[in-house]
Amino acid sequence: MSANLSAIFYLLSGILFILALRGLSSPETSRKGNYFGIAGMIIAILVTFLSIGNFEVGFVYVIIFLLAGGAIGAFIAFRIPMTAMPELVAGFHSLVGLAAVFVAISAFLKPEAFNLGNIGAIKLASLIEMSLGAAIGAITFSGSIIAFLKLRGIMSGSPITFRGQHFLNLFIGIAIIYLIYYLCVTQSSNIFWSIIVISFVVGVLLIIPIGGADMPVVISMLNSYSGWAAAGIGFTLENSALIITGALVGSSGAILSYIMCKGMNRSFFNVILGGWGATDQTSSSTSKEQKPVKSGNADDAAFLMKNASSVIIVPGYGMAVAQAQHALREMVDLLKKNGVKVSYAIHPVAGRMPGHMNVLLAEANVPYDEVFELEEINNDFANCDVAYVIGANDVTNPVAKSDPQSPIYGMPVLDVEKCKSVLFVKRSLSPGYAGIDNDLFYRDNTLMLFADAKKMTEDIIKGL
């Protein structure tokens, strides 16, 4: 196949990828969008085979490796529980990053296969592109591994910070740029390997200071990086499908990071520099005073909700941890049978990744048109009888609106306290991730339900 013809097909698969993302503008069109994406991928792979035109022994191996990897991927995709989506996505990002590193290494070792010149005389532009692709890929890989370990709970989710951390990162960043310059001058393979190794270290250093609840930002950011790495390799290979996709994924991740940061009213740098609440936590626990709290049991909650005319459910990460989404749906079904109007309110940063709560509710067969975003539903709390807060905390704290001293001041929050009564399911009165006390606990219209989210919801079902 001629180079021009294959370039046109690569463009076609790039367009199909754009349509795949476009499909996600609504759940109805999303499934078709996914098929566009699959079609784009099949075209890209077939065109590559045809343009190489080498169907000897190597081709058989390629098919074997392709199917082996595919089988692993398919196995994971079917087996993974929905609650584990954040770590799955982090894990997948790490693979994209590592694949980018490997392709860059191949191109460096055998530049003539990619028309990039010869060993020791690689074209300058290609050298810059492949070393950037490799560096970003390596950062994506090691960063995603750390994110994966933190999300999986293998590594503690609390931020790891030390003195001079940011200077160290800055220094290493400059060192990488200098090494890329030096690589261009000398074409030395030792420098190429050093760039990759140092970039692995940067990835680790970049993610360890970021705490568990900032994971939505981290995952989005790594999503973006994996795109830029792919684009870097796309420039090296002069492949438009890869350049288009890299740019799409890069900007997609960047937008998601922006949305997540806005949901916490924090700047991107503030999140990246890490350690929110790591210092506040100690000070708030010392100044803790005993304030009166009303607590209730499942029967009280069932009584309140049964007699309400409207209920808003506010799920958070705690619901995911307790796997309470199915019990929650059952409870809502019973309430609906009693003629109660029920809707769900989702804060942008609820959970550990963008859209995390929506997927869990969808899994529990909650229709997506009962689930609302913060802006859509926030005015409804004032006219609502009962708010059922399950596994959320900081995103309901009214302090964010009233106290300029609070670290979460200015963060958009759900106006839960405007409901006639608030049922707050929580295991204890401990503060949330931000390390601050939730004023909501002590309000007159709040009834605390001290229990595991799933157990409490099941008990309420019995009470109904």
Added chain:
Amino acid sequence: MEIDPFIFRLSIFILSIFVGYYVVWSVTPSLHTPLMSVTNAISSVIIVGAIIAALSGSSIEIFNLSNIFGFLAIILAAVNIFGGFLVTQRMLQMYKKKKK
């Protein structure tokens, strides 16, 4: 003077960033998780580079270091392609409207 082909690729890149920007803002927030898994799947189109790397040279060369890295990259990208698209499909199947 002739324009360097690099400039054309750069144009594609920058225009695609703009396309990505507008397309992603139109994605409904409830589908942000599938968005991440599908972007993950499509960025594995990097497999194109892996295949070129793995198949470069004659058939005796397939166990060269550079080819081996190509094969490894094929496995990683293939895990992502199948895993990414299938898990996205699985998630999207779950989004249902209210039964009327």
